[in-house]
Amino acid sequence: MSSVHLNSNEIKHLPPRFLSSRYLFELVLSFNKLQHIDPEAFAEVRTIMVLRLDNNLLKEIPLAVYNLDVAQSLIISMNFIDLISHPNISIVQSSPEKLIIAKNEIQSISRNYFSGLKSLEQIFIYLNKISYIEDGSFSGTSLTYLYIYGNLLQKVTSGMFKVNTGSLKYLYLFNNPIEDMDQGWLSYLAPNSSVYLECVNLNYIPSNIAEHTNANTIHYYLVNITHFLHLAPLQTVQRGSLSASLNGQILVDYNDVTLFDLCKHLLKHYGDVYKRQRTSC
Template identity: 30%
Template sequence: MQFCTQLTELDLSNNRLHSVPAVISSLPGLHLLDLTFNNIKNISCADFANLTQLWTLQIYSNDISFIEDFAFRDLKTLATLMIGSNRLSLNRYWKEDLQKLQSLDLANNKLDSVRREDFECLKSLKNLSLPDNQISVIEAGSFDGLTNLLFLNLQSNKLSRGSIKDSVFFRLPNLKTLLLNNNYISYDSQEALAQPPFQHLRKLKTLNIFSQGHKGLRYLPSNLFKGLWSLEELQAENLNINSLHPDTFTHTPYLWVLDLSRNEFISLTRNIFLPLHVLKTLHLSKAGLQSLDFLINANLSKLHLLHVSNNALSAINETLIQSLPTLIYVDLRANYLSCDCTNAWFVNWTVSSNDTEVESAYELTCNYPNKLKGHKLLDLDMGSCNVDVGFFCFLSTTTLVSVTLLGSFLFHFLRWQVIYAYYLLLAFLHDNKHQRKPRGLQYDAFISYNVRDEVWVMRELLPQLEGEQGWKLCLHHRDFEPGKPIMDNIVDGIYSSRKTICVISRHYLESEWCSKEIQVASFRLFDEKKDVLILVFLENIPSHQLSPYYRMKRLIQRKTYLSWPKPGADTRVFWQKLRGALETKGTAETEHPIGWDLGVI
């Protein structure tokens, strides 16, 4: 084998080797040795003896489960060791041998933990890859001494919140890239952490934390990224988070790339993005967005690329685009765009803009209205949406002035008539709503009174009508259904009673609810053509004190009125007349009602 002593590269990959060939140790001039995709099970001390000039050793994708101590002792110049996709369960094979090792790949083995002594001798290490293992524990100080480490890959392990304490990354002052995606890290709230895990990584440029277990990260604590002053790229998609604290990015002012895709945000506000004044790329695809208004005035003056595909956006307005002055690319595919005038400006801008590319613009389709669903957005004629702004302003101003003048006139000259008409309409609407529902008569009379007249009702009316005469009355405080709207209780009470007795006083005329009660009763009187309304006046009220709302004399002159006798007068005639009024069936309006004292109406 003397003729091979000058061999510098040897590729023995994709064979069926079960061990390292003995001839390897007789090739001291090797710089690169590739033993990948074989069936090697063990590494002995003799396998790499004499390879003092070896720079790169690739032995991944074998079946290695054991490495003897000092197996790498002669590899004084080794810079790259790729030993992934094997069956290694321990890290303690390096001892003090690999002093110049710069890149170590241990991906896809059976490592379940990282201990303090595992890498302490690898002072020159710059890249450490430990993905696709079963690591759930990282001891504090496990990476101490790796002051030259730039790249650390811990993705696709079983790391939890407790595995990434700040003490784990304490002595990695030059780390630039940290990959923690596809683990089981989660937080219970957005509350600030006592010891943020990344607070010592002041030179970190790239952080990947996406896809944390089946439940996701759930919450981003408000100070999770504290210390990441130099961070430029954050991959935080698919974390099952629905909101962000306004302080989330206050510690990352130099972020260039932010990916929050595949989260279901309930709401986002502009305050969240205000600290990101140099952000250039924002990914918000599949984020459940219905609007992009939170980007307006969000200080994203440097944003170049905006990815918002697969959301529920219906319109893109001019204000939004003007808030992103440096935008050169936007992806709006698979949204629910409306093909109406709300998107007229966007359509014209998409066609005419030379500064911004809308991804697959001519493939964007309409989702609304239904008759245009599936049509191409840019094929629609938006000419009808162009409005003469001057004419519109003139028309709207003229209309506003006219309405204001008319309203002032009505209020000044017809104030009480307007109020009367308002209550009349309100009562009609409620009455019309409820009269379609069949009701049984549960009471003989509904008593409409003001609370200030409740003493008379309870001391005089109730004992006489229910106690002496045996009628069943409906009273507010006793018979209204708790929790039900007051107006519904009023309508139900009136239509469930044969008669309505209105106890009229000055207090009654001032009551809004009494006004509504008498209106509902009036509509029942008019609609059913029955004598169902009884007015009882507790005091004399001059006509000039009655508001136009109560001037119903012409409408109900032929109905029943009673006046409560003056103090000291005999009340027996009053109660006899009231009994007669309650006994009257009043089946038709043409039936001549009993004519009682009409007072001063």
Template identity: 35%
Template sequence: MFLRSSFTFILFYSFVVCCHAYSGCLHNNNDDSLLCICESPPKTNWFKVNCSGRGLVHLPAGIPENTTHLYLNNNSLTTIASDALLRLSELSEISLDFNNLTKLPKFPKKITAISASYNKLRCVDGSFTNLTLLDAIMLNGNPIRKLTRTTFQGSFVRNIDISNSTLEQIEPFTFAGLQRINRIHLRETNIKELVENSFFFTSKSLIEIYVDNQLLNLSTGAFANIPSGSRIYLTYSQITTIPARLFVNTTWLNTIRLEANKIGDIHSEAFKDLIGVFSLSVYSNFLTVFPSALYNLRIIESLQLDNNHISSLGSLFQSKYFPQYLYLDRNKIKTISKASFRGCKNLNILVLDHNEISYIEDGAFDDTDVEVMYLQKNKLETITNGTFRNGVMKNLYLFNNPITFIEEKSFSNMSNDSIVYLDCGQLTKIPSTMSENTVV
């Protein structure tokens, strides 16, 4: 299974090379072999105890009570007594990665980061209760199959990562009580369905949610009460349909990414509760028409619909709002009519390359403010005076088209400092008014 890195702000694997105040602080009672290396970095209040990679089967006795960072990763621990760590009242970070633990011990109140990835944990319910300073929980690569309402009950965690795991199910309201939550990473899991209220929040903090790999079905209201400005990533999965009202009681999102799925249908009311989103990506899917669900959705910056199977732009002109950047490249679009981009005053960059466009109606872009247009790798043969005349276009990419005829003054009504990129190999006549800024 491919492993992805997450939450790089937690430096659990800082193996000690130089010891400032202590070294070799814990030894084996039987043969006096070194068990742990300790250090107290200058100008800090930290006391680090590194027992990683020592073949430990039991928690070493005598760990100093003032330990702030404890590294027990890459050992053979199968169990740690429930209260064994509570005496370490200053403990802030602990790494238990790559052991054989089936249950987590209790953690002291000052703990901020717990990493127990790649163990044999099946259930962690109640392990994080009343840890008010807890910032991050990392449980990657564990055989956890289900998250419930009690999994994080009473927790104040900000970041959760259970990626690269066998996780299959999220119970409704699992995350409802997390008042400080900022990130949830569930990447490379076996989650196939998000039911209603899978992601329900009472927190007002911005949240980033990542779910990918096996996701197939989304239910109405799977995302509820999502704080404004949050980011949702449902990528590289098997989703075929976006249902009505996927987001409930949610008004503004920063990012929705649905790329690399198998989406062929987006319900017309999929985003009904949303007022707007900064960026929406549905590239690399199976859409055949421009989704009507986007007609009333305010997309501020970019809309990515590239690498689909869109052959018709439908009633695209019905859209009330247009983003600054619209990506429709690598589809099957054949014609552009006057109606296609009518009223697109906010649209700045239009990407239409690698389609099958052979006809553009005169005036198709007159009612737009497009400054940069990509039309390379299409089937255009003729350019007329009315094809590109919105007066503000600065960069036009036309190369790799079988253009045989360009009407005089075809590029005269573009911006004064415009540049046109095209191939002239098949032209029967080069217009005498061809701009010096035309790159051939």
């Protein structure tokens, strides 16, 4: 399969049937000025492995892209896309393995957006304006990695990160102003999962955040000092053995403390380091 590179050409519009190849490995249209793609632009193309539309001026996912079979990676970050114009349909018809739609204008996630995308394993939706995710939004996928940091989430609900296959293993949540968490909000993560979050805004942590998950299977990382603070594996936030380390040096090591207590301790004693180095996270 061949590749077509049309990046950095100030292209504003794609006409109907502008490609004649049935199969392409990669089509790169990055760093143009695309505002409109004709619905028939990819009518001659059956499958593309990788489609790159990042760094353009698109305000919605074009119909031509919706109908296209992108098998491996769809990269449409750094545009001006807000998915609210099509709340009742999936954002694409065929499921890629990786979807990168970061740095857009997305404000909420409907459970319809990823419905039926059974092959979808990675979603990069960081640095948008997401304040609400409907429960079950990722349930129909095969999601393993979810990058949703740098948004506006204030509450995490029990069904927000439910994936029916139980495959979600890496959850990147830091740089969200999360104030509240539901009981069991991490219950659907895969064994030996990793969660990256920060506790700067937390008002409440429930007594059990992973009630259906086997003990010693979730690793928590607090991104609120510098880089990643590693917490010992734990099942719930009930009292137990917790520790936080930085660059191999133990900052805190308690045998009888809650996660909330640990957050408060770290912010009190290492907050100056956090304020200086937060941008490095």
